Amino acid sequence: MKKHNYSAGPCILPQEVFEQASQAVLDFNQSGLSILEISHRSKEFVEVMEEARQLALELLGLENKGYKALFLQGGASMQFLMVPYNLLQNKAAYLNTGTWSTKAIKEGKFFGEVVEVGSSADKDFRYIPTGYEIPQDADYFHCTSNNTIYGTQMKSFPEVSQPLVCDMSSDIFSRQLDFSKFDLIYAGAQKNMGPAGTALVVIKEDILGKVTRSIPSMMDYQVHLNKASMFNTPAVFAVYVSMLTMRWLKNKGGIAGIEPLNQKKADLLYGEIDRSELFQGYARKEDRSNMNATFSLKDDSLKERFDSMWNEAGVNGLNGHRSLGGYRASMYNAMNLESVQVLVEVMQELERRA
Numbered sequence: 001m002k003k004h005n006y007s008a009g010p011c012i013l014p015q016e017v018f019e020q021a022s023q024a025v026l027d028f029n030q031s032g033l034s035i036l037e038i039s040h041r042s043k044e045f046v047e048v049m050e051e052a053r054q055l056a057l058e059l060l061g062l063e064n065k066g067y068k069a070l071f072l073q074g075g076a077s078m079q080f081l082m083v084p085y086n087l088l089q090n091k092a093a094y095l096n097t098g099t100w101s102t103k104a105i106k107e108g109k110f111f112g113e114v115v116e117v118g119s120s121a122d123k124d125f126r127y128i129p130t131g132y133e134i135p136q137d138a139d140y141f142h143c144t145s146n147n148t149i150y151g152t153q154m155k156s157f158p159e160v161s162q163p164l165v166c167d168m169s170s171d172i173f174s175r176q177l178d179f180s181k182f183d184l185i186y187a188g189a190q191k192n193m194g195p196a197g198t199a200l201v202v203i204k205e206d207i208l209g210k211v212t213r214s215i216p217s218m219m220d221y222q223v224h225l226n227k228a229s230m231f232n233t234p235a236v237f238a239v240y241v242s243m244l245t246m247r248w249l250k251n252k253g254g255i256a257g258i259e260p261l262n263q264k265k266a267d268l269l270y271g272e273i274d275r276s277e278l279f280q281g282y283a284r285k286e287d288r289s290n291m292n293a294t295f296s297l298k299d300d301s302l303k304e305r306f307d308s309m310w311n312e313a314g315v316n317g318l319n320g321h322r323s324l325g326g327y328r329a330s331m332y333n334a335m336n337l338e339s340v341q342v343l344v345e346v347m348q349e350l351e352r353r354a
């Protein structure tokens, strides 16, 4: 039986993407070759890469606006250092909203001064800080749009005069934003756009070339841009499956088409967390993530019963991050409303039995 997969990442992808990808493993576009064995320099794969780069810009509404898309390796974690390598001359401003921002800040410090302009560490990252000031002389401002572990999401972004850099790993393509406000967006594919193995980087080209340090080729965005994301062998299969997922999303009406469903799923689950006497949410209400809902049982003695109930209902991956415990329901684009209904029914059944 197919599970209701709430894993934070690698995560659920559309069933039709799994089917298309498995077909391509056997015979890619009737080429007589598997997607796993074709040359990355073949015409067929160059077309896949170009479609993937194009779709990313199209879905974000960033075509013909000076942006380019790359599919790089090393995950979002590599971007924690590529960003400062390419952009940090003296000083950068970072907003600390949790584990991932903390890691990005750590890497930034290898390259210059990092000013933590705001942090929600004082309340275990349950909220998104506001009212912070960004130094005028910062080379860029970095934030994390959605904190995958604590279940918080930035609902608005500050107006900044410097380049705005955002780690959108866990909510890319999930909600409409004015993406042209951002100068660099990155996302590990395995949260909401594909399998593990590649990271999408969308860059407004005019922010590059401002640092004086020399940059090793693999770390240099300009090198990857000049080679159309083919400086070295890309993650062929991961890019292909990401492309299929973006095609699927485009056919659903793009971000505008999927956003109402994401809202419905989040409303349904948070509604139950708030209604039920048995559960409590982790994040401050106004900062709750529509992608990763974090919650826990008020009474831990019900844990064993609840865990076996959701397991039996075919729910997978509901345990909270190992650093936080409790539960985390990741409801990425490919998750149906029905899967959330299944979870909510289990929560209600627990209440009846408790």
Ligand SMILES: *Cc1c(COP(=O)(O)O)cnc(C)c1O
Residues within 6 Å of the ligand: 009, 074, 075, 076, 077, 078, 100, 144, 146, 147, 148, 167, 168, 169, 170, 188, 189, 191, 199
């Ligand atoms: C998962 C995650 C990362 C790390 O991604 P990797 O691809 O594993 O390096 C970074 N930022 C956010 C917001 C994440 O959710």
